[in-house]
Amino acid sequence: MPGLLSGPVSLTVIFLLTWLIRRSCAQIWTDEVSDMQYGRLGANVTLACGKAKIRTPVVWHLNHSAALPWHQVTSDGSLVLHHVDHSAEGVYVCHDNQGLLLHSVRLRLGHPPGLLSISCQVPNHTHVRCSWVDSVKTFLPPQYIASFRNGQGWKPCVVDVIHKHCDIEDSTFWQPTHTLNVTEVNALGSQTTVVWLRLQELLKPDPPESLKVEEVESHPKRLSISWKHPSSWPRRDAFPLIFQIRYRPKGSEYWSDVYSEDSSIVIFDALAGHVHQVQVRARDEVNSDTQWSEWTPVSLARTWQVSTTPDPPEEPPPPEYIFPFNPDPETSTMRTHSESTLLIG
The missing domain is CATH 2.60.40.10 (Immunoglobulins)
Incomplete structure (x- = not known):
C-alpha cells in the first residue's frame, strides 16, 4: 500500500516541517538562550560560535541587524571584534549558511577595577x-x-x-x-x-542636637543656650564631650566663644536689643588629638527688652453716690415720741 505522502508532495512537506522547526529553534534560542561574555573597552574581543569548532561558513548578526562593528570571521567561525567601544555591546547570534541558529551570546564591555x-x-x-x-x-x-x-x-x-x-x-x-x-x-x-x-x-563626633536659644527675662544682656548630646554618642559617662559655643550679633563679622562641659549655659555679654546667631560643636574631652564636630545650624534669638507699649490711661474713680436725706427711722420715732410727750404734758 503506497504511503499517504510520496514523491514531490512528501519532499515539500518535509522541507516545510524542517523550515518551521529551524524557525522555532532560532526564535527560542535568540530570545531565551544567551550566554554572557565580558570584554575590555578598546581591546579586541573574540566571540566563539558555540563550543565546537565549525568548519562550515557562518554568518554573524548583532541585535538582529546585519551591521557589525569592525570585525573578522575566522576559519572556525569565531567573530573577532577590533578595538571595541560601547557601540559593540549587544546580543550576537551566529547562523550556518542555511540560516540555522548555532549560538547566541550577549556582549558587555568595561574595564577591570582600579584602586x-x-x-x-x-x-x-x-x-x-x-x-x-x-x-x-x-x-x-x-x-x-x-x-x-x-x-x-x-x-x-x-x-x-x-x-x-x-x-x-x-x-x-x-x-x-x-x-x-x-x-x-x-x-x-x-x-x-x-x-x-x-x-x-x-574620631569626630556628630554635631550636637536640638540647639535652643532663649532670652532671659529682665536681663537685656543675657541669653540662655541649651542643646543635647549627639544621638550617635551613647556612652556619655565613659567618653565625655566638651562643647564650644560661639555667638555674635546678627550682621557682625566677629564671633565670641565659650567652652562648657555641660549641655547648657547662660552668656552675660550679649548686645542688648539685638538678634544673635548661636552655634555649638563638640569634641571628645579626654583626647585632644580627636576632631571637632561640624557646627550645628545657626539658631537665632533676641535678647530681652523692656516693653515699649505705653500703659493704658488710668480710669477716673467712679463718682461718689449721694444718698437723699433719710432720717433714721428709730431717731425719728423717738423724736416724735418725745414731741408727743411734750405736747401731752
Whole structure:
C-alpha cells in the first residue's frame, strides 16, 4: 500500500516541517538562550560560535541587524571584534549558511577595577564607617570584600554595595594603627586597596542636637543656650564631650566663644536689643588629638527688652453716690415720741 505522502508532495512537506522547526529553534534560542561574555573597552574581543569548532561558513548578526562593528570571521567561525567601544555591546547570534541558529551570546564591555579612594568616619568610640570612590569607571557591576584588622585579628567590614561603604562595630581604639582592606571584583578582574588608619585622630563626633536659644527675662544682656548630646554618642559617662559655643550679633563679622562641659549655659555679654546667631560643636574631652564636630545650624534669638507699649490711661474713680436725706427711722420715732410727750404734758 503506497504511503499517504510520496514523491514531490512528501519532499515539500518535509522541507516545510524542517523550515518551521529551524524557525522555532532560532526564535527560542535568540530570545531565551544567551550566554554572557565580558570584554575590555578598546581591546579586541573574540566571540566563539558555540563550543565546537565549525568548519562550515557562518554568518554573524548583532541585535538582529546585519551591521557589525569592525570585525573578522575566522576559519572556525569565531567573530573577532577590533578595538571595541560601547557601540559593540549587544546580543550576537551566529547562523550556518542555511540560516540555522548555532549560538547566541550577549556582549558587555568595561574595564577591570582600579584602586579605590577610601576615607573613614569615626562618630564615636565603637563605630567606624569607611567609604570609597572608584578611580576607574568600569561600566560593570562590582562586588566588594572588606576586612579590618586591629590587634585582635581581622574582622569583617559589613559592606553596603549601593552606597559604597562598610561598617565596623566595637573597634579597638587603644591600638595605634589599624588596617583596612577593600577588594573590588568584577567580571574582568579584581583590585585590592589597603589603607592604614589612626582611629584616635579620625574620631569626630556628630554635631550636637536640638540647639535652643532663649532670652532671659529682665536681663537685656543675657541669653540662655541649651542643646543635647549627639544621638550617635551613647556612652556619655565613659567618653565625655566638651562643647564650644560661639555667638555674635546678627550682621557682625566677629564671633565670641565659650567652652562648657555641660549641655547648657547662660552668656552675660550679649548686645542688648539685638538678634544673635548661636552655634555649638563638640569634641571628645579626654583626647585632644580627636576632631571637632561640624557646627550645628545657626539658631537665632533676641535678647530681652523692656516693653515699649505705653500703659493704658488710668480710669477716673467712679463718682461718689449721694444718698437723699433719710432720717433714721428709730431717731425719728423717738423724736416724735418725745414731741408727743411734750405736747401731752
